Amino acid sequence: MRRKPGPARRLKDPVQESASFDMTESRVALAGHPLHAMMVAFPITLAFCAFAADGLYWWTGDGFWPRVALWSTGVGFLVGVLAGLVGTLELLIVPGIRIRSASWNHFILAVMLLSLLGANWIIRLEDATAAVLPWGILMSMVTAGMTAITGWHGGKLVFDYQIGTQHNHRDPP
Numbered sequence: 444m445r446r447k448p449g450p451a452r453r454l455k456d457p458v459q460e461s462a463s464f465d466m467t468e469s470r471v472a473l474a475g476h477p478l479h480a481m482m483v484a485f486p487i488t489l490a491f492c493a494f495a496a497d498g499l500y501w502w503t504g505d506g507f508w509p510r511v512a513l514w515s516t517g518v519g520f521l522v523g524v525l526a527g528l529v530g531t532l533e534l535l536i537v538p539g540i541r542i543r544s545a546s547w548n549h550f551i552l553a554v555m556l557l558s559l560l561g562a563n564w565i566i567r568l569e570d571a572t573a574a575v576l577p578w579g580i581l582m583s584m585v586t587a588g589m590t591a592i593t594g595w596h597g598g599k600l601v602f603d604y605q606i607g608t609q610h611n612h613r614d615p616p
């Protein structure tokens with residue numbers, strides 16, 4: 444006979460269990476607001492713009508869209524690298540961020556994403572229009588998916604694990 448899993452047998456998330464841990468406040472910040480969080484909006488938006496532009500070129504054949512995708516991937520990659528450097532600084536200098544394995548998982552996801560974004564830009568440099576079909580749009584699709592995963596995981600760091608946020612050092616009620 445199979446036993447029903449009791450409360451003690453349920454999986455627990457050790458980080459969420461003690462979310463109010465210390466020393467996770469952002470240090471690379473402007474008036475207390477993390478620079479990384481301000482910068483990641485650009486690569487996230489531009490990665491999706493590139494996918495949309497590739498799709499619109501496939502649909503309309505208008506030579507304007509490959510230029511949009513070229514600039515979106517290029518600027519997205521360069522600002523993404525800057526945001527990544529700021530995030531890496533935060534990861535290395537803030538003890539409460541450095542010690543959490545979730546922060547390092549985010550780092551690994553982000554480096555994979557930046558490599559994809561960079562490759563998606565480089566394949567367009569010689570001939571932006573010829574690069575779209577099929578490889579450009581496929582790269583854009585994978586990059587958009589990877590952006591969603593990395594962005595979601597960044598949000599998990601902040602909203603679930605309180606990484607980069609300030610604490611009032613009181614136990615939750």
Ligand code: HEM
Pocket residue numbers: 469477478479480483486487523526527528530531532533534540546549550553554556557590593594595596597598600601606607608
């Ligand atoms: C390459 C190395 C990266 C490292 C080490 C890193 C590290 C971090 C850290 C420590 C945080 C917590 C907030 C803070 O302290 O600033 C964070 C949040 C976040 N990261 Fe990254 N990150 C990297 C790259 C990226 C990239 C390329 C993206 C783009 C998808 C990204 C998306 C996010 C998002 C969306 C948040 C949540 C921001 C918020 O809502 O406040 N990260 N990251």
